Structure formats: C-alpha cells, structure tokens
Amino acid sequence: MPEDIQSIFEKKIKRAQFRRTITLFGATTTGVGALMGAGIYVLIGAAAKVAGPSVIYSYLLCGLLAFATTLMYAELGRIIPRSGGGYTYAYDVLGSIGGFTTGWFLALGSLFASGLYAIGFAQYAISLTGAQYPPYVARALAIAITVLIAFLNIKSSGNNRFNIQGWIVWGNVAILLLLIAVSLFSLNPKMATPAFPYGLHGTIAAVSLIYISFFGYQLIANNADEIINPEKTVPQAMVLSMLISMAIYVLIAVAAVMSVPWKELAQSDAPLVLLANKSFGGRGWIVISIGGILASLGALSSTLISQSRQTYAMGKDRFFPDYLGTLDEKTRQPRSALLLGAGLVSLILLLSDLEFIAKAANFSLLVSLLPVSLAMRKIYQKNPASRPEARWKIYLPEITLVINLCLLLTLDIVSLAFGQQLALAGFAVYFFYSRKREKTGREGVTIVLEERKQHFSVFTRNRILIPMANPKTQKALLTFTRTLLSKMGGEIVVAAIKNVPEKTDFYEALSEAGETLDVIKRSVELARSENTRIRPILRASRDVARGIIDVAEEEKCDLVVMGFPKLQGNGKPRILGKILKSSSTDVVILNLKMSIEPIKIEKVGIYLNRLRNLNLMLMCAAAVAERRGGKIIIFGFLPPGYTKKQKSKLDKIILAGLMTLKSTALYEVRLKISENNEEDIVRMSPEFDVLILGTRYTKNFEASMPFNVSRRAACTVLLVKTISRLRKLTKIL
Numbered sequence: 001m002p003e004d005i006q007s008i009f010e011k012k013i014k015r016a017q018f019r020r021t022i023t024l025f026g027a028t029t030t031g032v033g034a035l036m037g038a039g040i041y042v043l044i045g046a047a048a049k050v051a052g053p054s055v056i057y058s059y060l061l062c063g064l065l066a067f068a069t070t071l072m073y074a075e076l077g078r079i080i081p082r083s084g085g086g087y088t089y090a091y092d093v094l095g096s097i098g099g100f101t102t103g104w105f106l107a108l109g110s111l112f113a114s115g116l117y118a119i120g121f122a123q124y125a126i127s128l129t130g131a132q133y134p135p136y137v138a139r140a141l142a143i144a145i146t147v148l149i150a151f152l153n154i155k156s157s158g159n160n161r162f163n164i165q166g167w168i169v170w171g172n173v174a175i176l177l178l179l180i181a182v183s184l185f186s187l188n189p190k191m192a193t194p195a196f197p198y199g200l201h202g203t204i205a206a207v208s209l210i211y212i213s214f215f216g217y218q219l220i221a222n223n224a225d226e227i228i229n230p231e232k233t234v235p236q237a238m239v240l241s242m243l244i245s246m247a248i249y250v251l252i253a254v255a256a257v258m259s260v261p262w263k264e265l266a267q268s269d270a271p272l273v274l275l276a277n278k279s280f281g282g283r284g285w286i287v288i289s290i291g292g293i294l295a296s297l298g299a300l301s302s303t304l305i306s307q308s309r310q311t312y313a314m315g316k317d318r319f320f321p322d323y324l325g326t327l328d329e330k331t332r333q334p335r336s337a338l339l340l341g342a343g344l345v346s347l348i349l350l351l352s353d354l355e356f357i358a359k360a361a362n363f364s365l366l367v368s369l370l371p372v373s374l375a376m377r378k379i380y381q382k383n384p385a386s387r388p389e390a391r392w393k394i395y396l397p398e399i400t401l402v403i404n405l406c407l408l409l410t411l412d413i414v415s416l417a418f419g420q421q422l423a424l425a426g427f428a429v430y431f432f433y434s435r436k437r438e439k440t441g442r443e444g445v446t447i448v449l450e451e452r453k454q455h456f457s458v459f460t461r462n463r464i465l466i467p468m469a470n471p472k473t474q475k476a477l478l479t480f481t482r483t484l485l486s487k488m489g490g491e492i493v494v495a496a497i498k499n500v501p502e503k504t505d506f507y508e509a510l511s512e513a514g515e516t517l518d519v520i521k522r523s524v525e526l527a528r529s530e531n532t533r534i535r536p537i538l539r540a541s542r543d544v545a546r547g548i549i550d551v552a553e554e555e556k557c558d559l560v561v562m563g564f565p566k567l568q569g570n571g572k573p574r575i576l577g578k579i580l581k582s583s584s585t586d587v588v589i590l591n592l593k594m595s596i597e598p599i600k601i602e603k604v605g606i607y608l609n610r611l612r613n614l615n616l617m618l619m620c621a622a623a624v625a626e627r628r629g630g631k632i633i634i635f636g637f638l639p640p641g642y643t644k645k646q647k648s649k650l651d652k653i654i655l656a657g658l659m660t661l662k663s664t665a666l667y668e669v670r671l672k673i674s675e676n677n678e679e680d681i682v683r684m685s686p687e688f689d690v691l692i693l694g695t696r697y698t699k700n701f702e703a704s705m706p707f708n709v710s711r712r713a714a715c716t717v718l719l720v721k722t723i724s725r726l727r728k729l730t731k732i733l
Contacts, residue, residue: 005449005521005536012447013511016327018083018225024233024240026166027220030302031241033169034216036176037299040252041272041292042120043210043358048257049266051206052197056253058206063246065207065403066214069369070242072376072396074235077221079379079386081230084313085221085306086372091317093375096438097430102371103314104426109364110219110307111341113212115348115357117300118142124292127270127285143346149301150342153308154328154335169298175291176248179272182279183255192257208410212361213249216299217242219306222313255279304345308337318441319434356418359411363419366408373401440550444541445506449520462490465557465585467497467548468519473563476592478526478534480624481561484588487623493555494523495537497547506540513538545578552585559616564591564710564719580697580721586616589719591710594689601628604665605688605715607681608636608653613694613722615660620718621692622663630689632667634658637674678705685713695719 022030048055076089084091086106091099122141126133196203217238224230227237256265256275265271272292276284312334315325328335348357377397380387387394411419464484466477481492496519500509520536527534537555541547552560560583565575579587604621608614625632634657636650654669661667674680685691691713695706710717 005517005524008449009447009517009538012449013507015507016329016332018327019332020226020228022223022227022233024237027223027227027233027237028240028244029166029169030223030306031217031220031237032173032244033165033298033302034219034306035214035241035245035299036169036172036248037117037120037213037216037295037303040176040213040249041124041270041288041295042116042354043213044253044256045265045268045271046355046358047206047210048262048271050198050209051202053192053194053257053262054196054198054203055206055262056192056250056257057195058203058210059246059249059253061203062207062210062214063242063249065407066211066217067242067246068396068403069400070217070238071393072373072400073218073221074238075388075393075396076372076376076379077224077234077238078231081224081234083222083225083309085218085224085310086368087310088221088313090371090375093378094371096435096442098371098375099317100314100319100430100434100438101426102368103310103319104429105364105368105422106218107307107311107314108422109212109215109361109368110303110310111344112348112357112361112364113215114146114300114303114307114341114345115142115352116212116354116361117296117303118146118345118349119354119357121145121293121296121300123269124273124289124296127273128289128293139349142349145297146300146304146345146349147342149297149304150338153301153305154333154338155331165298165301168294168301172291172294172298173244173248175287175294176252179276179279179288179291180248180251180255183259183275186279187255187258189258191259191261204410208362208407209358211407212358212365214242214245215365216245216302219302222306222309225309304338304341307341308334311337311341318437319430356414359415360418360422363408363411363415364422366404366411367419367423369404370401370408373397373404377401436553440554443543444500444539444547444550445510446537446539446551446554447510449536449538462488462559463493463555463557464490464559464561465493465495465548465552465555466523467495467551467560467562468523469496470563471519471522473590473592474519474523475526477561477563477590478523478530478532480590482530482532483627484559484561484620484623486627487619490558492527492532492534493537493551493557494520494527494534495539495548495551496520496523497544497551498538498540499544499547500540500542502542510538510540513540543578545575545582548575548579549583549585552583557585559586559588561588561590564589564717577697577701580695580701584723586723587719587721588616588620589695589710591713591717591719593714593716601625601630601689603633603688603690604630605633605635605684605691606657607691607693608634608657609650609677610694611653611656612696613720614653614657616722617692617694617718617720618657618661618663620720621690622661622665624690625665626663630665632661632663632665633670633688634661634667635670635672635684637672637677637680640673640675642673678709681705681709682712682714685709685715685717688715690716690718692718692720695721697721 047058051058080089080092082088087099087103090102119142122138126138220237221234224234227233259278260274264274268274272288273285276288280287311324314320323336464481466481468474496516498509498513498516500506520538524536537551539547539551601624604625606617606621621632638646693706698704701707706719710719
C-alpha cells in the first residue's frame with residue numbers, strides 16, 4: 001500500500017504544462033483569426049442599419065479606439081507574460097475581486113462572441129447551398145460546428161492545430177483582399193451620401209455594436225504560456241494583428257457602402273454576399289460564402305481555444321472548479337474547459353438571437369477592460385521603472401478607461417439591463433463559491449493520495465478529519481475515530497501538513513515532503529491493518545493550523561479529531577489556539593495519557609457546567625463507553641452556599657444531558673460542592689479512564705481551566721468544542 005501512495009504522489013506532483021510551440025506568425029494568426037471573423041461578415045449589415053454610410057467612419061473610429069487598448073494590453077503582455085490575458089493582469093495586480101470581475105466578464109464575452117461566430121458560419125454555409133431553411137437549421141448547424149471544433153482541438157497538439165488554423169485564417173484574409181481589389185473598379189462615392197442619415201449619434205451607436213470585431217487581439221495573451229518568448233512576441237503579435245484587421249475592415253466598409261445601397265446591406269443577414277455578387281457577378285456569393293465560412297471557423301476556433309486557456313487559468317486559481325484547471329497529459333489541452341465552453345456556447349445559441357448575442361458580448365468585453373486599465377495604472381504607480389519610454393503611453397490606462405467606459409454607456413437599455421443580471425450572477429458566484437476557494441488555493445495546495453473519485457450524492461455523510469504529525473499518537477487517533485464512526489457513521493480523512501516558507505512554490509515544497517509523506521504512509525498502513533478505509537491527503541501550507549482548517553473545509557468535514565499539540569517556546573499551544581479560534585468545524589482534542597494497547601475503559605467522566613458542546617460531549621462518551629463496555633459518569637459542581645437559582649441552572653443542564661444521552665451504556669450522575677472546580681476535577685481524574693470536557697477559544701486559552709485540566713489530569717482527556725450553525729454558515733461565506 002505505501003508503494004501505491006508513493007506512485008500516486010509522484011504522478012500528482014507532476015503538473016502537466018503547456019508546450020511553447022507558437023511563434024510570432026502563429027500568435028498573429030490567432031489574433032487575426034479572432035479579429036477577422038463574423039464582425040465584418042455579419043455585423044456590417046447591422047451597423048449600416050444604425051449608422052448608414054457613416055459605418056465607414058464607425059469602423060475607422062472603432063479601430064482607433066480599440067488600438068489604444070491594444071497598446072495597453074501589449075504593455076501588460078510585456079510586463080506579465082503569462083496565460084490568462086486580462087484576467088491574469090487584473091488578478092496579479094488588483095487581487096481576488098479585481099481578477100474575478102475581469103475573468104468573469106471576459107469569459108462570458110468570449111462565449112457570446114463564439115456564439116456570434118458560430119451563427120455566422122451557419123448562415124454563410126447555408127447561403128452556399130442556395131436554398132432556404134428554417135431558422136432552427138442554422139442554430140443546429142452552429143451548435144454542431146462549435147462542438148466539432150472543441151473536440152478537434154482536444155485531440156490535436158499545438159503545431160497541428162495552428163497549421164490548420166493558419167490555412168483557415170489567411171485563406172479568409174486572401175478572399176477579403178481579393179474582394180476589395182475587385183470592388184475598386186465599381187465604386188460609386190455618391191452611394192455614400194448622405195454620409196450621416198442618423199446623425200453622429202448613429203455613427204457612435206454603430207461603434208458600440210461592432211466593437212466586438214476589434215477585440216481578438218486580447219486572445220493572444222490567453223495563449224502566452226504556449227508562445228515562444230512571450231514578453232516580446234505577445235505585444236508584437238497584438239499590434240500586428242490589429243493593424244492588419246483594422247485596414248481590412250475599413251477597406252471592406254468602403255467597398256460595401258460604395259458598391260451596394262446601404263439600406264440593402266442593412267436588411268441582409270449576409271451583407272457581403274451582396275457585395276460579392278456586385279463585384280464578381282452572379283456567382284460572387286460562392287466566393288464570399290467560402291470566405292465567411294473560413295472567417296467564422298477561424299474566429300470560432302481562436303476564441304474557443306483562447307477562452308479555454310483563460311478558464312483554465314481561473315480553474316487553476318480555484319475561482320472555478322478544480323477540473324477546469326487541469327490539462328490533458330497527452331495533448332496538453334484543457335479538455336474540461338474546452339468542453340464546458342462548447343456546451344455553454346451551444347446553450348447561448350439555443351436561447352438567444354444574433355443581435356442579442358452581439359450586445360451581450362459587447363457589454364461583457366467592455367466591462368472586462370475596465371479593471372485592466374486600473375491594473376495598468378497601479379503598475380505604473382507602484383513600479384515607475386516599468387513605464388514605457390514614450391511618455392504618452394504613460395497615460396494609456398486613463399485613456400483606455402475613459403474610452404471603454406464611454407463605449408459601455410452608449411449601449412442600449414436592454415444590453416445594460418442584461419449586463420446587470422450577469423453582474424449579479426457573478427457577484428453570487430464569487431461570494432458564495434469562488435472567494436473562499438481562491439483564498440484557500442492561494443494559501444496552499446492539496447493533493448488527494450488516492451485514485452478513486454468522489455461521487456456526488458444528495459445524502460450527507462459524516463466526515464472526520466484527523467491531522468497526523470506525531471507517530472506516537474497515530475494509532476490512538478485512528479482507533480478513537482473508528483470508535484466515533486461506530487456511533488455516528490461516515491468516513492475518515494487523514495491529512496499531513498507540509499509547512500512551506502513564504503515565497504517558496506507549493507509544488508516545489510511538496511516534491512521534498514519526504515517526512516510528511518511518510519506520515520501518510522504510516523497512517524495508510526495502520527488503517528489497512530485495522531480494515532479501515534481512509535482518504536489520505538497531503539497539503540502544503542504557509543501555516544500548519546491554517547492548512548488543517550483549509551483541508552477540513554475543502555473536504556466538507558463535520559469534525560476534526562487531533563492530538564494535543566506540543567507547547568511552543570512561550571508555553572502557548574499555537575496550533576491548537578488557531579484551530580479553536582478559526583475553524584468552522586467541530587473539534588475534539590485527544591490528550592492520551594495511557595497505552596493504546598490494550599485498551600480497557602471502565603469509566604468515562606463528563607464534566608457538565610453549560611449547555612455549550614453538550615451534544616458532541618455526550619456522543620463521544622456514548623461511543624467510547626459502548627465500544628469498550630464502560631460506564632458514563634456525569635458530574636457537575638455547585639459552589640459552597642449555592643443559591644436556588646444556581647442549583648436550578650445545573651439541574652437543567654444535567655436534565656438536558658440525560659435527555660440527549662442516547663446510549664446503551666450504564667450511567668450515573670454526581671453533584672458535588674466545590675470551591676475550586678479545576679483542582680477538584682484534577683483530583684477526581686485518577687478514577688476515570690477518559691475524561692471529557694467542553695472548551696472554547698479565549699485569548700488566554702493556555703490559562704483556561706479545560707487546557708490546564710488536560711495537562712494535569714491523570715487520565716486521557718478529550719477537549720470538545722462545538723461550532724454553532726450560524727458561525728459555520730458565517731465561516732463558509
């Protein structure tokens with residue numbers, strides 16, 4: 001069995017990582033692929049409907065505004081050359097809530113954008129057939145291509161994927177350039193008049209609609225861990241892809257508006273087909289439909305791939321479930337993130353129309369840019385050495401913040417209302433799920449040393465955590481916990497904590513956790529010898545007490561059973577005090593004063609002085625007494641000259657204990673007069689085999705009566721602390 005633990009440990013300690021295979025050309029291909037998608041093939045008609053012929057200026061203005069943000073992202077890509085894009089930039093600089101906000105809206109924006117590209121593919125593929133089909137056919141085709149691309153990317157390695165994508169992306173560019181070149185011979189500038197039929201407001205409204213078309217540059221940063229020399233390649237690829245795409249967008253807009261009446265463009269679902277028919281003749285639609293298919297495929301593939309990298313980064317940081325933060329060992333692909341992305345895009349396609357998808361994507365992507373601007377500003381403020389040589393670039397954070405905030409405010413009321421709902425959903429996910437997990441992940445790393453997977457169940461099951469460190473108490477803790485399980489049922493989780501110094505990588509520390517791993521191996525051996533199944537866990541943490549608390553919360557444990565820790569140099573039980581103070585789980589501390597073998601327990605004493613901890617104390621007493629054939633002695637003290645009120649209070653506590661006690665073991669009740677409870681309990685301790693006391697955390701816990709009795713008693717002592725339901729809920733949140 002220990003050999004199995006060793007092999008599982010060695011397997012899990014090796015994290016699969018991305019391979020750096022993408023060159024400047026490949027990175028630029030990703031950017032151009034995401035930029036040159038359905039934005040021009042599908043949205044130019046919707047933009048013309050809003051702006052009229054001034055859609056040309058809308059594309060030019062939108063490109064210039066987006067280019068400012070591109071330069072800011074390029075600077076961030078130089079300073080923080082890691083995958084995750086805007087999410088990683090915001091998380092590194094602004095922390096948990098800033099990172100989650102950016103990542104949440106960036107993920108949603110990418111999913112809506114993928115839906116836009118998928119429906120663009122479907123519409124152009126259908127137009128290629130020359131037949132008319134019901135709307136649900138386009139949706140079904142869009143879903144099918146989304147799922148297909150996800151599966152193809154899961155199965156392919158980096159080089160093969162980008163070779164195929166290169167042909168798709170640059171094939172689309174070639175078709176657009178050919179369309180522009182041919183259209184030059186039939187341009188009619190008079191068709192672009194009046195230029196502003198809906199005024200400047202229409203031109204600006206179109207900018208907010210087509211802004212999604214200029215967002216693909218950001219996806220390059222999501223792949224930074226796969227890019228060679230990312231601190232140089234990522235910024236260069238962003239700028240190149242934006243310049244190429246902006247030039248083509250503006251030229252296509254000029255060709256379309258000056259070749260086809262803008263009102264016809266506004267009414268068409270595939271507006272560039274009209275331009276192609278005008279330029280190439282009756283069969284031009286075939287050429288442009290092929291281009292639309294290639295563009296949509298390239299954009300969909302680029303966006304799905306990059307979105308999965310960002311989801312993977314958030315999963316690795318534990319904002320999202322752990323399975324989203326893992327890579328497939330063979331292909332080095334975030335398989336779960338890709339499949340989830342494809343599933344969510346399919347759901348969006350089922351429930352939303354094209355215009356709504358575009359508006360939702362615009363809102364989400366614009367919101368995701370705001371924290372990134374704040375992150376860039378904070379970097380420049382805290383680290384002046386990171387500022388660019390060009391002085392005007394220093395103001396990029398402020399410029400981009402104003403630009404994107406203004407664009408956000410130009411969105412219609414429907415977009416803003418839906419965006420508010422997305423924000424509320426993100427708020428709920430963060431505060432009720434992600435915040436706690438991310439904090440736990442930041443403070444340590446947990447490795448479960450077993451192959452079996454946990455299955456979801458609607459039925460609750462008791463879990464008892466045993467933190468193991470001292471070889472002398474391992475068997476006692478396992479034996480006592482088995483005794484508790486015989487009464488309450490459930491399973492045992494055994495954890496060993498590796499203390500990791502600040503600024504030391506958790507996985508690096510775990511790779512040298514020989515002694516800590518030996519603790520787990522011994523626990524597994526002991527459990528196996530007693531036919532007990534345990535769930536072995538190794539955790540690296542900056543603080544041992546915090547590590548125990550985190551494992552208890554991660555594993556959803558109901559109880560922590562631990563040995564009485566050694567005192568620190570100042571006499572304070574640091575680990576125990578922290579656990580009692582911060583744990584959101586009930587705690588039992590076992591201070592063993594006798595040999596574990598053979599165990600003969602004749603008398604179990606319970607000191608009752610308040611209702612707090614009563615249920616857990618009695619449950620422990622009943623479990624021990626029934627298992628070992630012992631007798632339960634419930635006792636309490638009254639002060640000399642006690643009052644009727646004092647007697648009545650103690651009687652109520654004793655009565656509550658008797659009503660709560662559900663045991664087949666014999667019991668008796670003792671009431672005594674005492675001037676010093678602590679001294680009298682210590683004097684009584686030799687007549688017990690096990691003594692159970694309730695406890696709670698205080699600032700001077702090492703001077704408290706339960707702690708002193710535990711140290712001085714002549715028998716084994718159990719200190720019991722129960723957490724209220726309200727506090728458990730508060731701690732979880």
